[in-house]
Amino acid sequence: MDKEKKIKPQLAGGFRDYGPEEAAVRGRMFDSIKRIFELFGFIPIETPGVEREEVLTGGDADFSKQIFRIAERNENDPLALRYDLTVPLARFVAQNQSKLPWPFKRYQIGGVWRAEQPQAGRYREFIQCDADIVGSSRVSADAEIIALAHETFSALGISKFLIRVNTRKILNGVAELAKFPPGKIPDVLRAIDKLDKRGWDAVERELEKLGGDVKLVKKVLDIRENNQKKALVSVRALLEDSWAATQGIDDLEKIADLLESLGVPAKSWKVDFSVARGFGYYTGMVFEIVLEDVPLIGSVGGGGRYDGLVNRFSSINAPAVGFSVGIDRLYKACEELGIIKSKQLSEALVLNFEPECETYCAEIVAGLRSAGVCAQLYLGNEESLKGQLSYAVKNNFNIVIIAGSDEKKRGAMQVRNLAERSQFEVSKDEAVRRISKTSLLKMSKFMK
Amino acid sequence: MDKEKKIKPQLAGGFRDYGPEEAAVRGRMFDSIKRIFELFGFIPIETPGVEREEVLTGGDADFSKQIFRIAERNENDPLALRYDLTVPLARFVAQNQSKLPWPFKRYQIGGVWRAEQPQAGRYREFIQCDADIVGSSRVSADAEIIALAHETFSALGISKFLIRVNTRKILNGVAELAKFPPGKIPDVLRAIDKLDKRGWDAVERELEKLGGDVKLVKKVLDIRENNQKKALVSVRALLEDSWAATQGIDDLEKIADLLESLGVPAKSWKVDFSVARGFGYYTGMVFEIVLEDVPLIGSVGGGGRYDGLVNRFSSINAPAVGFSVGIDRLYKACEELGIIKSKQLSEALVLNFEPECETYCAEIVAGLRSAGVCAQLYLGNEESLKGQLSYAVKNNFNIVIIAGSDEKKRGAMQVRNLAERSQFEVSKDEAVRRISKTSLLKMSKFMK
Numbered sequence: 001m002d003k004e005k006k007i008k009p010q011l012a013g014g015f016r017d018y019g020p021e022e023a024a025v026r027g028r029m030f031d032s033i034k035r036i037f038e039l040f041g042f043i044p045i046e047t048p049g050v051e052r053e054e055v056l057t058g059g060d061a062d063f064s065k066q067i068f069r070i071a072e073r074n075e076n077d078p079l080a081l082r083y084d085l086t087v088p089l090a091r092f093v094a095q096n097q098s099k100l101p102w103p104f105k106r107y108q109i110g111g112v113w114r115a116e117q118p119q120a121g122r123y124r125e126f127i128q129c130d131a132d133i134v135g136s137s138r139v140s141a142d143a144e145i146i147a148l149a150h151e152t153f154s155a156l157g158i159s160k161f162l163i164r165v166n167t168r169k170i171l172n173g174v175a176e177l178a179k180f181p182p183g184k185i186p187d188v189l190r191a192i193d194k195l196d197k198r199g200w201d202a203v204e205r206e207l208e209k210l211g212g213d214v215k216l217v218k219k220v221l222d223i224r225e226n227n228q229k230k231a232l233v234s235v236r237a238l239l240e241d242s243w244a245a246t247q248g249i250d251d252l253e254k255i256a257d258l259l260e261s262l263g264v265p266a267k268s269w270k271v272d273f274s275v276a277r278g279f280g281y282y283t284g285m286v287f288e289i290v291l292e293d294v295p296l297i298g299s300v301g302g303g304g305r306y307d308g309l310v311n312r313f314s315s316i317n318a319p320a321v322g323f324s325v326g327i328d329r330l331y332k333a334c335e336e337l338g339i340i341k342s343k344q345l346s347e348a349l350v351l352n353f354e355p356e357c358e359t360y361c362a363e364i365v366a367g368l369r370s371a372g373v374c375a376q377l378y379l380g381n382e383e384s385l386k387g388q389l390s391y392a393v394k395n396n397f398n399i400v401i402i403a404g405s406d407e408k409k410r411g412a413m414q415v416r417n418l419a420e421r422s423q424f425e426v427s428k429d430e431a432v433r434r435i436s437k438t439s440l441l442k443m444s445k446f447m448k
Numbered sequence: 449m450d451k452e453k454k455i456k457p458q459l460a461g462g463f464r465d466y467g468p469e470e471a472a473v474r475g476r477m478f479d480s481i482k483r484i485f486e487l488f489g490f491i492p493i494e495t496p497g498v499e500r501e502e503v504l505t506g507g508d509a510d511f512s513k514q515i516f517r518i519a520e521r522n523e524n525d526p527l528a529l530r531y532d533l534t535v536p537l538a539r540f541v542a543q544n545q546s547k548l549p550w551p552f553k554r555y556q557i558g559g560v561w562r563a564e565q566p567q568a569g570r571y572r573e574f575i576q577c578d579a580d581i582v583g584s585s586r587v588s589a590d591a592e593i594i595a596l597a598h599e600t601f602s603a604l605g606i607s608k609f610l611i612r613v614n615t616r617k618i619l620n621g622v623a624e625l626a627k628f629p630p631g632k633i634p635d636v637l638r639a640i641d642k643l644d645k646r647g648w649d650a651v652e653r654e655l656e657k658l659g660g661d662v663k664l665v666k667k668v669l670d671i672r673e674n675n676q677k678k679a680l681v682s683v684r685a686l687l688e689d690s691w692a693a694t695q696g697i698d699d700l701e702k703i704a705d706l707l708e709s710l711g712v713p714a715k716s717w718k719v720d721f722s723v724a725r726g727f728g729y730y731t732g733m734v735f736e737i738v739l740e741d742v743p744l745i746g747s748v749g750g751g752g753r754y755d756g757l758v759n760r761f762s763s764i765n766a767p768a769v770g771f772s773v774g775i776d777r778l779y780k781a782c783e784e785l786g787i788i789k790s791k792q793l794s795e796a797l798v799l800n801f802e803p804e805c806e807t808y809c810a811e812i813v814a815g816l817r818s819a820g821v822c823a824q825l826y827l828g829n830e831e832s833l834k835g836q837l838s839y840a841v842k843n844n845f846n847i848v849i850i851a852g853s854d855e856k857k858r859g860a861m862q863v864r865n866l867a868e869r870s871q872f873e874v875s876k877d878e879a880v881r882r883i884s885k886t887s888l889l890k891m892s893k894f895m896k
Contacts, residue, residue: 007502009542009761012527017540018494019547020554027482027492034475039817041794041824044475046466048573049497049529049559050516054455068498068527071519078519079460081498092465094457099467101843103827106468111497111559125496136827140806144825147814261810263818313457346489358588362709366595369487370711376489377592379551379584395549 014118015125025340026127026331029156030109033129033325036152040144042107042131047088049111053080055091058312068113068124081113085130086281086309086322093134094313103135123328132322134310139251142285142305143258145323149289149301150264152325157339158291161300163264164272165287167252168304170235171276173245174220180212186280188212193276195221197298220273228256231271251285281306285321291333300330348399351388352378360408364401364428371435375401393418462566463573473788474575474779477604478557481577481773484600485555488592490579493554495536497561501528503539506760516561516572529561533578534729534757534770541582542761551583571776580770582758587699590733590753591706593771597737597749598712600773605787606739609748611712612720613735615700616752618683619724621693622668628660634728636660641724643669645746668721676704679719699733729754733769739781748778796847799836800826808856812849812876819883823849841866 011017018026034044050070054077057063070079082088085108093104109129116124131148133141146163153161168189175188191206200218207214219238225231232249239245252271259269269287277286288302303323310318334340350365352358361377368375382388385402392400402414413431416423426434459465466474482492498518502525505511518527530536533556541552557577564572579596581589594611601609616637623636639654648666655662667686673679680697687693700719707717717735725734736750751771758766782788798813800806809825816823830836833850840848850862861879864871874882 006759006763007506007761008500009503009539010500011543012496012498012500012525015496015498017496017544019544020491020493020549023492023494026494031479039820039822041822043468044471045468046471046474048460048463048465050460050463050561050573052456052458052460055457058455069519071517071526077460079516091457091459095459096465096467101468105824105827113498125498133827136829138827140800140810140825141827143810144827151817257807258810261807261814263811263814311454313455315454352588359705359709362588362591362706363711366709366711369599372487374487374489376553377588379553379581379586379589379592381584 014116014123016123022331025334026327029327029331030127030129032155033152033327034107034109036148036155037107037129037131040105040131040148040151042105042148043101045089045092045106045108046110047082047085047092047108049081049113050079051082051088051091053078055313056080056082056087058087066115068115083114084112085110085128085324086132086306089130089132089134089322090309090318090320091313093310093318094316097314097316097318103133103141105131105133107131121332126326126328129325129327130322132320134318134320136321137307137319139254139285140258141321142251143255143262145303145321146255146259146269146287147262147264149287149303149323150259150268152323153289153301156330156334158330158334158337160292161268161289162292163269163287163289164275165252165255165269165285166271166273166275167248167285168276168282169244169248169251169284170220170239170273173239173242173248174217174273175212176244177239177242178213178216180210184210184212188217189276190278192217192221192274193278195274223273228266228269228271229253232256235273248284255285277302277304281309283307287323291337294333294336297329297333297336299326300333301325346374346376346397348373348375348401349388349392349395349397350375350377350401350403351385351392353383353385353388354404357404357408361401361403364403364413364431367428367432368401368435371432373435462564462571464571470779473782474775477775477779478575478577480603481600481775482555482557484596484603485577485579488553488579488596488599490553490555490596491549493537493540493556494558495530495533495540495556497529497559498527499530499536499539501526503761504528504530504535506535514563516563531562532560533558533576533772534580534754537578537580537582537770538757538766538768539761541758541766542764545762545764545766551581551589553579553581555579569780574774574776577773577775578770580768582766582768584769585755585767587702587733588706589769590699591703591710593751593769594703594707594717594733594735595710595712597735597751597771598707598716600771601737601749604778604782606778606782606785608740609716609737610740611717611735611737612723613700613703613717613733614719614721614723615696615733616724616730617692617696617699617732618668618687618721621687621690621696622665622721623660624692625687625690626661626664628658632658632660636665637724638726640665640669640722641726643722671721676714676717676719677701680704683721696732703733725750725752729757731755739785742781742784745777745781745784747774748781749773794822794824794845796821796823796849797836797840797843797845798823798825798849798851799833799840801831801833801836802852805852805856809849809851812851812861812879815876815880816849816883819880821883 067083068081112128113125171189175185180188187210191203195203223231223234232253236249282304284305286304288299290299305321307319350361352361365375365377378388400416407413412425412427414425515531516529560576561573619637623633628636635658639651643651671679671682680701684697730752732753734752736747738747753769755767798809800809813823813825826836848864855861860873860875862871862873
């Protein structure tokens with residue numbers, strides 16, 4: 001009996017595993033996202049999970065509390081885990097600009113870490129899928145990123161999503177015309193951003209504390225039009241005295257035209273003046289994607305223009321715009337929508353119930369695989385044919401191959417279709433020849 | 449002028465980036481590895497990069513020095529970055545066994561971290577690609593893992609690799625018969641493992657310090673046969689008094705038969721009694737893969753049987769065998785072998801040199817993409833047709849689409865094949881219709 005002390009098999013608080021069913025679905029999601037990113041001409045890079053703390057925080061000691069720091073090493077130059085992929089991209093660009101195609105359209109899929117208090121449904125590690133264009137200040141780059149978001153979500157099989165688009169230029173213009181103190185503008189944006197979650201009354205209370213013309217803000221946020229161009233005409237009338245806002249409205253009009261040309265349907269996006277996005281680094285267009293059937297889950301992706309971030313590291317001119325998919329929230333949303341289909345992981349199981357036939361069964365497995373069939377040799381503890389058959393049923397195999405000493409003598413095997421309860425015998429060589437033309441499952445339907 | 453203090457754009461010591469060319473090749477390698485793992489019936493899981501330190505070290509304080517610990521949080525239950533994917537797998541299995549198919553064949557591709565002294569060519573973060581079978585003590589599971597390694601390297605396009613196979617049972621048998629003190633056996637194995645790198649004289653000197661019959665070890669290591677079965681007959685004669693070694697030889701004989709059945713060519717593997725593998729957790733078969741044309745790079749993958757690891761966490765019976773590809777070393781080796789082909793990242797560039805034609809050009813880009821062509825709209829700073837054409841040449845595009853106001857009027861575009869210096873005009877709608885049947889590049893050859 002095993003009496004030695006066991007280590008508790010437990011996850012770190014706030015971290016999670018993805019079991020085989022979830023991980024298989026997520027794997028397909030990543031593949032689909034990669035395919036669209038590449039179709040749009042984005043190229044991959046990989047940066048490490050660990051960076052110099054100063055790179056991540058920009059020297060902001062407050063920010064250090066939100067990241068995981070590495071213990072005990074490099075006390076003079078401490079290390080930490082990245083909390084997003086955007087700041088490391090800015091570091092990478094500053095370091096390698098002369099070697100990169102320019103504009104530099106890169107994508108990256110990787111883990112990020114945030115030192116949040118563990119709470120239900122909120123994790124400290126998650127995967128981000130980011131695509132960014134660095135080195136272009138053109139409004140068409142903004143439109144390309146929104147079109148990319150549209151195509152990415154379409155390819156994922158999500159039908160009812162809405163891309164809510166705004167620009168920081170309009171928000172800054174509103175704050176300026178409403179005479180909020182310049183130092184309070186980040187707070188004004190943060191308050192406005194909560195409209196969707198908390199409603200106007202809560203936003204109003206917060207804005208009133210910040211000391212500006214709350215009525216102007218309300219007028220802007222009240223603009224609701226089905227036609228996005230009309231919404232822009234209305235907001236232009238309210239904000240024509242602000243140069244920043246006027247610039248922003250010009251941008252959004254151009255974006256509206258380009259989105260139409262790029263094939264983004266009018267129903268998939270709208271102008272929404274309450275969208276601000278959390279990160280401080282945004283300077284222009286901002287957007288987020290919400291799923292209309294699961295609004296409570298919040299945004300499942302978003303992005304925007306951040307023209308100054310690379311300047312944290314370098315004086316090069318590197319205006320940038322990007323987009324990030326929140327795959328964890330998205331997965332949760334897809335679960336709630338019931339659009340997750342679990343994947344058949346293996347088509348065929350080759351039973352293995354007579355030790356003297358094991359090499360023969362191994363030959364069959366190898367033959368099936370070389371014909372492209374995902375096939376497994378039974379490797380469990382059941383020794384009887386009956387026990388191994390139950391295992392095949394329990395684990396949802398389509399096809400079971402039975403090859404004992406009789407079949408071995410004849411150079412043959414039994415192919416059993418579990419769903420149709422049909423079975424036929426076929427010679428080992430013929431099976432492989434035929435399977436390369438059709439699927440094993442089709443063949444079993446045909447030959448019963 | 450920008451006078452503010454810049455953050456140094458610098459990687460943490462011992463960490464590295466992969467730029468677009470490398471990352472694109474690595475991405476294809478990961479895809480190929482995943483495809484083979486799934487063909488063999490392995491299913492994915494994702495475990496977090498951060499685990500409880502105790503889980504990783506098994507309570508071994510010495511080991512703590514080799515891992516990156518997280519600072520300042522959970523002082524009673526410290527966290528750290530995983531250093532491999534095998535120990536987290538054991539934790540996951542102990543925690544979830546009742547929910548898993550059994551045997552559990554899982555794969556995982558993910559980053560691991562090791563707190564080594566930074567040195568040239570040695571990094572502190574790298575990606576592992578692991579496939580393991582947990583819950584099967586059958587020798588056929590060992591053979592499946594070796595066959596998987598063979599298929600994985602074949603699919604990666606690497607022709608000259610050698611799988612060197614051994615078992616800890618033989619090594620333990622040799623050490624026992626050679627009367628090394630039982631406490632010194634790990635050191636004996638470590639010494640033998642260095643034969644390949646350091647040669648016999650160095651190994652002999654180390655073994656002599658450990659106080660056993662060095663001659664017996666030499667006799668075993670001197671066995672060299674082209675026929676692997678013959679090698680096993682020779683070693684059996686030397687070690688017949690050891691029960692452990694005899695068991696190991698029986699295993700390897702069975703593995704030899706199964707590898708033949710599984711289609712692993714005789715030239716791709718051999719028995720090598722010097723292979724021990726570093727990790728303490730191996731209990732049976734061990735193997736590693738070397739590339740014959742770049743021997744200095746060391747092993748580019750390996751694995752073995754570890755029947756006791758899950759018992760660190762649980763009393764369940766979970767014998768296991770697994771395999772890991774070292775993608776970083778492998779990439780380096782492929783570079784030295786010159787078999788890395790850089791990928792054409794985008795087929796077509798749509799120029800964008802007349803502002804009033806930008807939405808028309810956007811329509812063309814969208815049309816090309818919907819026909820499956822990887823296409824980009826020019827987003828850079830060059831405004832002239834000539835400047836944009838130079839950009840296309842410099843960045844290796846195959847095809848350039850030119851659509852100015854003349855083409856727009858006619859609903860057409862110019863398709864230029866840069867390599868062949870040919871050009872033709874085609875209507876926008878026809879282009880998309882035709883491209884879905886053939887590739888844009890083929891079309892441009894055909895229509896010149």
